[in-house]
Amino acid sequence: MQSGAVARRKALAQFRDRGEVVVYDRGLKDTHYSWGPWVAAGQMLMWINFADFYWRYTMDKDEDTGELTPAPLWKRACISGIALAAGASIGAGLLHFVTRSVARMRVVDNGATVVLETYRLSGRGTRAARFPIAALYSRDTLHTGSGPNGVSKPGLPQYSIYAGSGSYAYIMNRDGAFHSPKTFDTLFHRDQAPQGAAKK
Known part of the structure; x- marks a missing residue:
């Protein structure tokens, strides 16, 4: 448990003194889901x-x-x-x-906060939701070592991340560009929601 916390601190160190880091980008137009x-x-x-x-x-x-x-x-x-x-x-x-599909994910505030940009109900444009980085978690692992980006998973093209116990998943497509899949797993992979994570 302690080693996991140390690994997370080391992973967070890469965001220090950087105003914003895009850690996921679907690479599609913001009107992609207008249909x-x-x-x-x-x-x-x-x-x-x-x-x-x-x-x-x-x-x-x-x-x-x-x-x-x-x-x-x-x-x-x-x-x-x-x-x-x-x-x-x-x-x-x-x-x-x-509305739960993620267009972009950014880490801001020196690694303290995550901004998730999801598509609007109309499918035109995005809206942003901010969460403490410690509140986000995923039961799934992102890094698989397969595919061109090392995140391919046969039969499962989506990666889900949660913002609290009982919340609906935010969905990322594995075909998107991830800044560092192994860092994702270090920061977010858990079997259960972090204590104190807010529902959304």
Whole structure:
């Protein structure tokens, strides 16, 4: 435990007397996810059409006569509601992914603070969130020794980092440019959230 703390102090030393260090850059335009809201809206429209279809045409078959009759209101409402819920869940999940995707990560204040730039809900531009560097952690290891940058992981193109226990992950793409993958692991790799880390 003590050796880990010493390793972190040594890793932090590289940021001293440097106003800002970009430690991750996705290398994409800040409008990269501008398609996100359109896709979310388009698929929601599709599910609304499904719901309308189920509401209008859900039928029950009479076992005795074989005749088809409109299903009861409660049944049509349930099926249509499931379709609407599916569309809303998919759309919300897509937009959530956009807003948790990291465009850039900067270390400022001589290594005391991390600035995470994530894409806006609209997919146009970014917004910045600041965290004490000690509050961030990842259960995953970044450095794998594979791929051109040593961070490739077959089947897992994303690297997740958290800003506190119970928080949603911030997502970095392993195809982005990392300043030093081994330093990332030294500073952030932990099995659990640091004590006192704030939720966000």
